[in-house]
Amino acid sequence: MEKNFRIYRNTFDMDYNKHFEGAFCQGNGYQFLRATFEEGIDGEEQGEIYTREFKSVTTEKQRCAITKWGTYIPTIMGNNPQLNEVIINLPYFMDFNLLADGEKLSMNRCDISDFSMVLNLKNGCLTRTFTFNTKSGSTIKAKYERFPSKKNKHLFVQKITYKAENRDANIEITSGIDTNVTTNGFNHFMEISTTTNDDSITVVSKSDMGNTITQSSYLACDKEQVNIIDNKFNVQYDLKENEEITFIKKSFSFTDMDNEEIGIEGELVKSYDELYKENSQVWEKLWDRSDVVIEGNDHDQLGIRFSIYHLLRCKEESEYRSSICAKGFAGEAYYGRYFWDSEIFMLPFYIYTNPNIAKNLLMYRYNTLEGAKENARSYNCKGARYPWQSATTGTEQCSLWEYADNEIHITADIVYGIWHYYKATDDIEFIKNYGAEIIVETARFWLDRVDVDKDGNYNLFNVMGPDEYTAFNCNNTFTNRLVKFNLETACYVIQLLNETDKIAYVKLCDKVKLDNKELLEFKKVAEKLILPDYEKVQYIPQSENFDNYADVDIDNLWKDRKNPFGMYMTHEKLYRSKVLKQADSLSLAMLFKTDFTIEQIKNTYEHYEPITTHDSSLSPINHAIVAGWIGKEEHVNKFLQYSLSLDFDSNRNGAKDGIHIANCGCMYQFIIHTIAGIDNALINEDEIPMSTSYTMPKGWDKVSFKILWKNVSYFVTVDKNGTKITKGI
Amino acid sequence: MEKNFRIYRNTFDMDYNKHFEGAFCQGNGYQFLRATFEEGIDGEEQGEIYTREFKSVTTEKQRCAITKWGTYIPTIMGNNPQLNEVIINLPYFMDFNLLADGEKLSMNRCDISDFSMVLNLKNGCLTRTFTFNTKSGSTIKAKYERFPSKKNKHLFVQKITYKAENRDANIEITSGIDTNVTTNGFNHFMEISTTTNDDSITVVSKSDMGNTITQSSYLACDKEQVNIIDNKFNVQYDLKENEEITFIKKSFSFTDMDNEEIGIEGELVKSYDELYKENSQVWEKLWDRSDVVIEGNDHDQLGIRFSIYHLLRCKEESEYRSSICAKGFAGEAYYGRYFWDSEIFMLPFYIYTNPNIAKNLLMYRYNTLEGAKENARSYNCKGARYPWQSATTGTEQCSLWEYADNEIHITADIVYGIWHYYKATDDIEFIKNYGAEIIVETARFWLDRVDVDKDGNYNLFNVMGPDEYTAFNCNNTFTNRLVKFNLETACYVIQLLNETDKIAYVKLCDKVKLDNKELLEFKKVAEKLILPDYEKVQYIPQSENFDNYADVDIDNLWKDRKNPFGMYMTHEKLYRSKVLKQADSLSLAMLFKTDFTIEQIKNTYEHYEPITTHDSSLSPINHAIVAGWIGKEEHVNKFLQYSLSLDFDSNRNGAKDGIHIANCGCMYQFIIHTIAGIDNALINEDEIPMSTSYTMPKGWDKVSFKILWKNVSYFVTVDKNGTKITKGI
Incomplete structure (x- = not known):
C-alpha cells in the first residue's frame, strides 16, 4: 500500500x-x-x-x-x-x-x-x-x-x-x-x-x-x-x-x-x-x-495529492463539451457553471501533465464561441464576449448583473489560456483550426468595449477585476493588461499565420472577415490602452480609483474569522472601501511576472496583502505563489496552509457544497512556479523558463514530479540545493 | 359651464x-x-x-x-x-x-x-x-x-x-x-x-x-x-x-x-x-x-389644469399615513411607492396652496422615521436613511440594489422639503415637534456614509444622483450639495432652538441624544464635503467622473424617438457613457438657484442639455424652468410642450400605467418660478423672493393665480409688463 x-x-x-x-x-x-x-x-x-x-x-x-x-x-x-x-x-x-x-x-x-x-x-x-x-x-x-x-x-x-x-x-x-x-x-x-x-x-x-x-x-x-x-x-x-x-x-x-x-453485458459478467x-x-x-512527491511533510504531501486527485477525477480525455465547474462537480454552490477558474487556475495542471485534456477544456470554449458572439451582440458589440458564468451555450448564465456586466476579464483570460497551451505544447494545429478564431473574435469585442478619451487613450470603465469587492473600477490594471495581451496576441497570431501558412491565414481571414484596417485597430487600442507607469509608481495599482477609497479598520470589524469578512460589511460599503475579497494586482503578477521587477511585485504585495480578506478561495494560493518570489517564507507557509484548509483540512467545513477546484489547480502552479521556480510557458523561450528562485516550505525536504514540455517529459527535483531538471524517457 | x-x-x-x-x-x-x-x-x-x-x-x-x-x-x-x-x-x-x-x-x-x-x-x-x-x-x-x-x-x-x-x-x-x-x-x-x-x-x-x-x-x-x-x-x-x-x-x-x-345610512337617503x-x-x-388662469392659450390652460386636477385628487387634508405615489395612484407601474418626487416635485404645490396637506406629506416621513433608522442600521450606519422607494414602514422596498444602495440623495431631499415648508409657512411648531428630529437623525447618517480622504476632505463614492443612467458617481454634485444642506440645516435648527426655545432644545437633544461633539462633526463634514470650484470651472459638473466618460452619438443611435433612448443602449454602457436620463446638475440649479451665477447655470445647461434624453419624466419641466431663467425662450416652449405631452396629450400613450404626478407638481413650480419669477422660499427673505426675470410662453397673454406666503394669500398676475403681486383677502 x-x-x-x-x-x-x-x-x-x-x-x-x-x-x-x-x-x-x-x-x-x-x-x-x-x-x-x-x-x-x-x-x-x-x-x-x-x-x-x-x-x-x-x-x-x-x-x-x-x-x-x-x-x-x-x-x-x-x-x-x-x-x-x-x-x-x-x-x-x-x-x-x-x-x-x-x-x-x-x-x-x-x-x-x-x-x-x-x-x-x-x-x-x-x-x-x-x-x-x-x-x-x-x-x-x-x-x-x-x-x-x-x-x-x-x-x-x-x-x-x-x-x-x-x-x-x-x-x-x-x-x-x-x-x-x-x-x-x-x-x-x-x-x-x-x-x-x-x-x-x-x-x-x-x-x-x-x-x-x-x-x-x-x-x-x-x-x-x-x-x-x-x-x-x-x-x-x-x-x-x-x-x-x-x-x-x-x-x-x-x-x-x-x-x-x-x-453492459460485458461488464455484468x-x-x-x-x-x-x-x-x-x-x-x-x-x-x-501527475504525481508530486513531497518528502518530509506527510500532511502537505497528502494535501497536494488530495488536490491532484480532484483534478484527475474532474476530467476524462475525450470530453470536449464541458469544462470544469467551479465546485469540481461536487456540489450545487455554483450551479455546475464554468468560470475563469478553468483557464487561469486549472488549465496549467493539464497543460503540463496531460495536454489532451487541456486542449479539450479549450475546445469547450471553441464550441461555445457562437454563444459568446451572441453574448457580445446582447451588449451591442461585435466579436465574442465570453460570459462570466458559462454553461452549455456560451451565453451568460449569471443572474446578477454587476458580475455579468462588469467582470469582463474572463474573455481575455480565455485567450491567455489558449496561448499558454500553445506555448507549452507547440500545438499550432489547434491555433490554426480553433484558437486563432477565438483570439480574433475576442479582440474584436474589445474594440467596442473600450472608451476613447480626449487624449486619444483607451479606457475600460466600470470593470470588476478579479477582486469582486470592487465592482466598478476605472481602468482595472489586471483587466487592461489582459485585454492588451488579447489584442497583441490577435496581431501576433495573424502575422504568424501569414508568415508560416498562407492557406491557414487566408482561411482564417475569410472566416472571421478580418481586414487590415481592423488589424491596425487592434494594434492601436493595444498600444493606447491605459496602464500604470510602473517606473513611476513602483507598484501595481488595482485601478485608477481603488486607492482613493477610504481605509477600513478590518481587524476591528472582523473579529470572528470563522465567517467571511463579507458578512460584516454591506456590498454597498465594500464597493467603495479599500478592502479586497481576493488578489487582484497579485493575480496579474502571477500571470505576467516578467512585466515587473521583483521590487515592484514586493511593493504591490506589501500594499494590498494587509487589506485582502481572502473571502475568495482563489486568493490564498495566489498569495503563496507570489510570497515565494519575493522571499516572504513565512507567508508562503501561512498561505499554503490556508489553501490546504479550504477543502483538505476539515475544520472550516470548506467542502460542504463542493470542492474549491481552482484552488486545487493553482496549488499545482504553486509547486512548479514557486517551489521549483519554473516560470510559465508564456515567457517566450524554447527552453523551460527557469527563474533563479525556488522555495521549500516548512518541513519539506525534497519535491519531485514529472512535467511535459513541448511534448517531452522532464523529471524535476527540488531540494535545499535548488531545482534539477532531467529529460525523462 | x-x-x-x-x-x-x-x-x-x-x-x-x-x-x-x-x-x-x-x-x-x-x-x-x-x-x-x-x-x-x-x-x-x-x-x-x-x-x-x-x-x-x-x-x-x-x-x-x-x-x-x-x-x-x-x-x-x-x-x-x-x-x-x-x-x-x-x-x-x-x-x-x-x-x-x-x-x-x-x-x-x-x-x-x-x-x-x-x-x-x-x-x-x-x-x-x-x-x-x-x-x-x-x-x-x-x-x-x-x-x-x-x-x-x-x-x-x-x-x-x-x-x-x-x-x-x-x-x-x-x-x-x-x-x-x-x-x-x-x-x-x-x-x-x-x-x-x-x-x-x-x-x-x-x-x-x-x-x-x-x-x-x-x-x-x-x-x-x-x-x-x-x-x-x-x-x-x-x-x-x-x-x-x-x-x-x-x-x-x-x-x-x-x-x-x-x-352609510345618511348617504343612502x-x-x-x-x-x-x-x-x-x-x-x-x-x-x-389652487387655480392657475392662463389667457391666450386654451391648450396650455387645460394642460396646467389637468395637472392641478391630479394634484388635488391625490391628497385629502387629513391623511398623514401615506404620501403620493410616483404614478399618482393611477396605475401599478411603481407599485404605489413614494420617491423623492413627493418632497422635491409635488410638495411645493401644496406648500403654496394648501399647507396642511404639505405638512401631512411630511408627517408621513416622520411616521416612517423608525423605518428609516432601521434602514440606516441595515447599512451598518447610525441615524436615519430614508429608502429610495418607501411604503408603509420606511424600510427599503426597491428590489434593485443599485438604486437602493446608491440613490441616497432622497434622505437629504426630505430635509430640503421640510425646510422649504418651514420657510414658506413659519410653522416652527412642526419643526420643534417633528422636523428637527428628522433633520438631526438624517444628518447623523451622513457622518457614516461619507469617506474621508488623505487630504481630510469628505467624499461620497458610488452615488446615483438624479440622473439614473449614471449609477456610480464619485462626488455627485447634486447629492453632495444636498447633503451639505442637510448637515448645515441640522446645525442651524439646533442653534435656532437653543436660542429661541430652551425647552424644545433640551427635549430634542435628549430625544436624539445629541451632544456638542456630534454637532461639531456635522459642521466639519458640511465644510469639508467636496464640491466643485464653480469660480474655476464656471459650470456645475455632474460629478468628478462623469465628464471623463466617452461621448455617445445619440442622434445616430436614437432614430425612433417614440421609444425611450434606454431601449437602444444597455445599462452596462449607459453607466459609463456621457448620456443622461434626466436633469442632474440642472436639478441642483433648480433647487439652489442663488448658489450660481446665471452664466454658470447657462453654461451648465449648454453642457448637459444636448446629452440629456429625458427618458425620465422628471426632466423636461426641470429644463423648462431653467431655460426660462437663462432666456432660452424656444426651449421654454419646447420643454413645456414636452411636459404636457407626458400625460395630457394622448399621442405618447403616456398615462397608461399612471400619471407622471411629479411632472404635474413641477409644472406648478414652472408657473411660479419661471413664469412669475418668484423664487422659492428657501431663499432667506421675509418678503416673497422675486427675481427680475419672468417668462411668457408662446401664445400666453396673461397668467393669474393665488399664492399663500407665510399664512397670507397673495394674488399674482403676470403679463407682458411683468409680474404684479397684491396682498389678497
Whole structure:
C-alpha cells in the first residue's frame, strides 16, 4: 500500500458531514457522486422544493444542512427560472438500505461503532466500515466499497458486505434508484419513469432542457436470490454467526448526449475484483504523469495529492463539451457553471501533465464561441464576449448583473489560456483550426468595449477585476493588461499565420472577415490602452480609483474569522472601501511576472496583502505563489496552509457544497512556479523558463514530479540545493 | 359651464385605451379609480396570475395591454415575493353589465356610435355617453356618470341611464363587486368573501399584510325592483320607445386603518343630485385656492389644469399615513411607492396652496422615521436613511440594489422639503415637534456614509444622483450639495432652538441624544464635503467622473424617438457613457438657484442639455424652468410642450400605467418660478423672493393665480409688463 494516498474520516459528526461528502467526492470525468451514505440520513429530505436565493453565494444559507445527495453528469443541465442553467442532480442509484433484525440502519439514530471512511486517492475507491449494534443485540459488521470506473465511464460499482459477529441475525436489504431528488430545490424532470426487468431496475428521466438520462442498476448477492418488489431489489436472509453476505451493485448511466457503446453485458459478467483492477490501472497511469512527491511533510504531501486527485477525477480525455465547474462537480454552490477558474487556475495542471485534456477544456470554449458572439451582440458589440458564468451555450448564465456586466476579464483570460497551451505544447494545429478564431473574435469585442478619451487613450470603465469587492473600477490594471495581451496576441497570431501558412491565414481571414484596417485597430487600442507607469509608481495599482477609497479598520470589524469578512460589511460599503475579497494586482503578477521587477511585485504585495480578506478561495494560493518570489517564507507557509484548509483540512467545513477546484489547480502552479521556480510557458523561450528562485516550505525536504514540455517529459527535483531538471524517457 | 375645465375622449381606440384610463383617473385622496369601463373589455382578463419583471420599469413590457382595472386605497399594501410591498388593486365595485335584447354590451365587439367620455376637472366627475346599436335593431342611448365623493371619502357614486331611442327594447343589468382581480399578476387576498343583504352586496377581503378591506354596494332603480341573484344585483325591464331607466349605485369602502364614521345610512337617503352638489362644493373651494388662469392659450390652460386636477385628487387634508405615489395612484407601474418626487416635485404645490396637506406629506416621513433608522442600521450606519422607494414602514422596498444602495440623495431631499415648508409657512411648531428630529437623525447618517480622504476632505463614492443612467458617481454634485444642506440645516435648527426655545432644545437633544461633539462633526463634514470650484470651472459638473466618460452619438443611435433612448443602449454602457436620463446638475440649479451665477447655470445647461434624453419624466419641466431663467425662450416652449405631452396629450400613450404626478407638481413650480419669477422660499427673505426675470410662453397673454406666503394669500398676475403681486383677502 502506497504511503500518503489515503484520506480518512474516523468520526461521524453531523456538523462536518456535508464537508466530507464534498471532500470525498468521487468521479471519473463523466459522472460525479458526492460521498453520501447509501441509505441517506434519517429525516433529511432530498426532494424538498424551495426557492434558492441567488443574491450572494458567499453569504447565503444553504438548504439541506446535514446531507446533500449529488449525482451529476456535466452535460446534463436544467433550466431554473430564477437561476438560469444549472447542473441537474440526477436520481440516486447508490441507494441501499438495510434492516437488521427488523431495525432500519441509520447512522444518526442507531448504535454505530468503529465508524471509518477511507478515500483511496490512488484509485478513487471509497470505503465505509462500521459496526451496527442492533437493539435486539446483534452485532453486524458492515463494509461498503464503491467507485465510478475510470475504464468504463458509464459504470459505477458498489460492493456491500455484512457479517454477523456475535450471533445469528436476520437481514433484509432494499435497493433501487431513488427519484425523489431536486436541484437547488427545483424539480427539473418533465417525465420520469421506473421500469424493472428480471435482473435490473431502470429509471428514464427527461430533463426540462430536453435531454434523456437512463440509469440502470443490477444487483447480485452471493447467498440468496435477488427479488424485485415495488421497483426495488429485495433480499432477505438469515445470517449465521460469523457468516458474511456480499452484494455487488452495478449501475450504468447514459444520456442522449453520448454516442459510444456502453457494453453492459460485458461488464455484468466481470467480478468486482476485475472491475476494481481495471479501474486502478487507469488511475495508475494518470498518477504516473501527475504525481508530486513531497518528502518530509506527510500532511502537505497528502494535501497536494488530495488536490491532484480532484483534478484527475474532474476530467476524462475525450470530453470536449464541458469544462470544469467551479465546485469540481461536487456540489450545487455554483450551479455546475464554468468560470475563469478553468483557464487561469486549472488549465496549467493539464497543460503540463496531460495536454489532451487541456486542449479539450479549450475546445469547450471553441464550441461555445457562437454563444459568446451572441453574448457580445446582447451588449451591442461585435466579436465574442465570453460570459462570466458559462454553461452549455456560451451565453451568460449569471443572474446578477454587476458580475455579468462588469467582470469582463474572463474573455481575455480565455485567450491567455489558449496561448499558454500553445506555448507549452507547440500545438499550432489547434491555433490554426480553433484558437486563432477565438483570439480574433475576442479582440474584436474589445474594440467596442473600450472608451476613447480626449487624449486619444483607451479606457475600460466600470470593470470588476478579479477582486469582486470592487465592482466598478476605472481602468482595472489586471483587466487592461489582459485585454492588451488579447489584442497583441490577435496581431501576433495573424502575422504568424501569414508568415508560416498562407492557406491557414487566408482561411482564417475569410472566416472571421478580418481586414487590415481592423488589424491596425487592434494594434492601436493595444498600444493606447491605459496602464500604470510602473517606473513611476513602483507598484501595481488595482485601478485608477481603488486607492482613493477610504481605509477600513478590518481587524476591528472582523473579529470572528470563522465567517467571511463579507458578512460584516454591506456590498454597498465594500464597493467603495479599500478592502479586497481576493488578489487582484497579485493575480496579474502571477500571470505576467516578467512585466515587473521583483521590487515592484514586493511593493504591490506589501500594499494590498494587509487589506485582502481572502473571502475568495482563489486568493490564498495566489498569495503563496507570489510570497515565494519575493522571499516572504513565512507567508508562503501561512498561505499554503490556508489553501490546504479550504477543502483538505476539515475544520472550516470548506467542502460542504463542493470542492474549491481552482484552488486545487493553482496549488499545482504553486509547486512548479514557486517551489521549483519554473516560470510559465508564456515567457517566450524554447527552453523551460527557469527563474533563479525556488522555495521549500516548512518541513519539506525534497519535491519531485514529472512535467511535459513541448511534448517531452522532464523529471524535476527540488531540494535545499535548488531545482534539477532531467529529460525523462 | 366654466371654460377650459373639461377634457374629452371622443373616439374609442384600443391602442390608446389604457392611456385614457390613467389620464381620466378619479380620486378623492382616499380612494382612486382608473377610468376603466364598468363592464370591462371583452377578452381582457383581470385576474391573470403572472410574474412581473422588475428589472427596469422604463423598458419592461406591461401586461394587460388594453385595459387595466385599478382600485386603490393608499394605506392598503400587499407583499409581493419578487417586488416587496405593493399597493393592492382592490375588488372592482364599479362593475355594471348590460344585456340589451339579450346582447351583451361590449365596447370592442358591439356596434357603438357617438362615443364620448368627459372628465370634468372642476369636480372630478366622469361621464361616458354612447349609442348601443344592437344586432336585433334596437338603439340604446347610454350615459354613465360617476365620482368619488370629496365630501365623504368612503363613498363612490355611479349613475347609469339607458334610453330606448327607436323602439321597445328589453334590458337586463347585472352589477356586483368583481373579486377576480390581481395586482402585478399576484393575488394578495388571503381570504375574500362576498355576502348579500336585502339591499346590498358586501365584499370583505383580508390582505396578505393583515388588513381588512370592506366594500359595500347599494343599487337603486327608478323603474323596477332590484333583485340579488348569485351575489349580483339583477334588474330586467322592458323599455318602451323613448323611455329612460336610471340606476344609482353607491359603493362604500373602508378598512381597518380607518377610524372615522362612514355614515352609510345618511348617504343612502340622499339623491344623486345632492351628492353631486356636495362633492362639487368641496372641489370648488380647492380650485379657488389652487387655480392657475392662463389667457391666450386654451391648450396650455387645460394642460396646467389637468395637472392641478391630479394634484388635488391625490391628497385629502387629513391623511398623514401615506404620501403620493410616483404614478399618482393611477396605475401599478411603481407599485404605489413614494420617491423623492413627493418632497422635491409635488410638495411645493401644496406648500403654496394648501399647507396642511404639505405638512401631512411630511408627517408621513416622520411616521416612517423608525423605518428609516432601521434602514440606516441595515447599512451598518447610525441615524436615519430614508429608502429610495418607501411604503408603509420606511424600510427599503426597491428590489434593485443599485438604486437602493446608491440613490441616497432622497434622505437629504426630505430635509430640503421640510425646510422649504418651514420657510414658506413659519410653522416652527412642526419643526420643534417633528422636523428637527428628522433633520438631526438624517444628518447623523451622513457622518457614516461619507469617506474621508488623505487630504481630510469628505467624499461620497458610488452615488446615483438624479440622473439614473449614471449609477456610480464619485462626488455627485447634486447629492453632495444636498447633503451639505442637510448637515448645515441640522446645525442651524439646533442653534435656532437653543436660542429661541430652551425647552424644545433640551427635549430634542435628549430625544436624539445629541451632544456638542456630534454637532461639531456635522459642521466639519458640511465644510469639508467636496464640491466643485464653480469660480474655476464656471459650470456645475455632474460629478468628478462623469465628464471623463466617452461621448455617445445619440442622434445616430436614437432614430425612433417614440421609444425611450434606454431601449437602444444597455445599462452596462449607459453607466459609463456621457448620456443622461434626466436633469442632474440642472436639478441642483433648480433647487439652489442663488448658489450660481446665471452664466454658470447657462453654461451648465449648454453642457448637459444636448446629452440629456429625458427618458425620465422628471426632466423636461426641470429644463423648462431653467431655460426660462437663462432666456432660452424656444426651449421654454419646447420643454413645456414636452411636459404636457407626458400625460395630457394622448399621442405618447403616456398615462397608461399612471400619471407622471411629479411632472404635474413641477409644472406648478414652472408657473411660479419661471413664469412669475418668484423664487422659492428657501431663499432667506421675509418678503416673497422675486427675481427680475419672468417668462411668457408662446401664445400666453396673461397668467393669474393665488399664492399663500407665510399664512397670507397673495394674488399674482403676470403679463407682458411683468409680474404684479397684491396682498389678497
